[in-house]
Amino acid sequence: MSGLPHAPFHILLVEDDPADAGLAKRAIREGRILCDVHHAVDGVEALAYLRREGAHHAHARRPDLILLDLNMPRMDGRGVLAEVKKDPDLRGIPVVVLTTSDVQQDIEAIYQLGANSFVTKPLDLQDFFSVISGLENYWFNIVKLPK
Amino acid sequence: MREPTKTEDAAFEILLVEDDPADAGLAKRALKDGKIFCRVSHVRDGVEALAFLMREGSFADAPRPDLVLLDLNMPRLDGRGVLEAMKGNDELKSIPVVILTTSDVDRDVNASYLLGANSFITKPMDMDAFFEAIRSVEEYWFRVVRLPR
Numbered sequence A: 001m002s003g004l005p006h007a008p009f010h011i012l013l014v015e016d017d018p019a020d021a022g023l024a025k026r027a028i029r030e031g032r033i034l035c036d037v038h039h040a041v042d043g044v045e046a047l048a049y050l051r052r053e054g055a056h057h058a059h060a061r062r063p064d065l066i067l068l069d070l071n072m073p074r075m076d077g078r079g080v081l082a083e084v085k086k087d088p089d090l091r092g093i094p095v096v097v098l099t100t101s102d103v104q105q106d107i108e109a110i111y112q113l114g115a116n117s118f119v120t121k122p123l124d125l126q127d128f129f130s131v132i133s134g135l136e137n138y139w140f141n142i143v144k145l146p147k
Numbered sequence B: 001m002r003e004p005t006k007t008e009d010a011a012f013e014i015l016l017v018e019d020d021p022a023d024a025g026l027a028k029r030a031l032k033d034g035k036i037f038c039r040v041s042h043v044r045d046g047v048e049a050l051a052f053l054m055r056e057g058s059f060a061d062a063p064r065p066d067l068v069l070l071d072l073n074m075p076r077l078d079g080r081g082v083l084e085a086m087k088g089n090d091e092l093k094s095i096p097v098v099i100l101t102t103s104d105v106d107r108d109v110n111a112s113y114l115l116g117a118n119s120f121i122t123k124p125m126d127m128d129a130f131f132e133a134i135r136s137v138e139e140y141w142f143r144v145v146r147l148p149r
Helices: A018-030 A043-050 A077-086 A104-112 A127-142 B021-033 B047-053 B079-085 B104-115 B129-142
Strands: A010-012 A035-040 A065-066 A095-099 A117-120 B012-017 B036-045 B068-072 B097-101 B117-120
Touching: A010 A018, A010 A043, A018 A035, A018 A127, A035 A043, A043 A065, A043 A077, A043 B047, A065 A077, A077 A095, A077 A104, A104 A117, A117 B129, A127 B117, A127 B129, B012 B021, B012 B047, B012 B129, B021 B036, B021 B129, B036 B047, B047 B068, B047 B079, B068 B079, B068 B129, B079 B097, B079 B104, B097 B129, B104 B117
Parallel strands: A010 A035, A010 A065, A065 A095, A095 A117, B012 B036, B012 B068, B068 B097, B097 B117
Antiparallel strands: none
16 A cells, blocks of 8 residues: 555654554554555654655655654654654644553653654554554544644 | 543543634533543633633632643634643643634644644534544543543
């Protein structure tokens, strides 16, 4: 599905764990809403993609939604969030933090940094798929996204 | 309405900021019809909303909302003003704000996200679609998302 040039929605998935990323991509693709996913393996790559830096990001599509892991090497999710939310060109893009953490302190800090929502990844596979489908339905069917 | 399955303390608090009485009544009904037990406080403009959030005057005992549903066009202080004040205030900025408006103008949408709105929803004109949208808001913010508390 990612090969389709005109999927109506585009998601940037920022996740360092290959298994978690694979699962998220599968869940997104199995959803009823057609969207393509670009996967960045850490914060540095995510920002390069968003800012279209480097030859292979020159034609990067602006994502409608960013799904952002918190703990990653090189630059973590907090760093990405801080950069995105202070950049006038990127700030409008909704960022959903998707992490295994459910520490209340993390949650407060992440909203303070300007995250649009904080979602704790359920460990149960079925719950995880239903969370992803809930995300897709909310952001792509109910919400009006910035253009 | 279904019997609440959670204790009073576990209920979700919603602050609805809406100047139109008919729209406010409809939103309240839709929120109460939902499966998730939540309490709705309704204020009629931005000045009242900020007083509620800052527990000023007659709002001294106001609860901290888990979610703010914010209309854009209101007298005295509009939704943009409320959003700006909330997102510039360290005590209030982590409270999720969902813009709920009849506007679907790109300018309003973009400006709201730039001011820090957590999401923007254009109220569907169709009644069933409106109830469905409110259900989805509850489902998403109270079942899928983790809130700051």
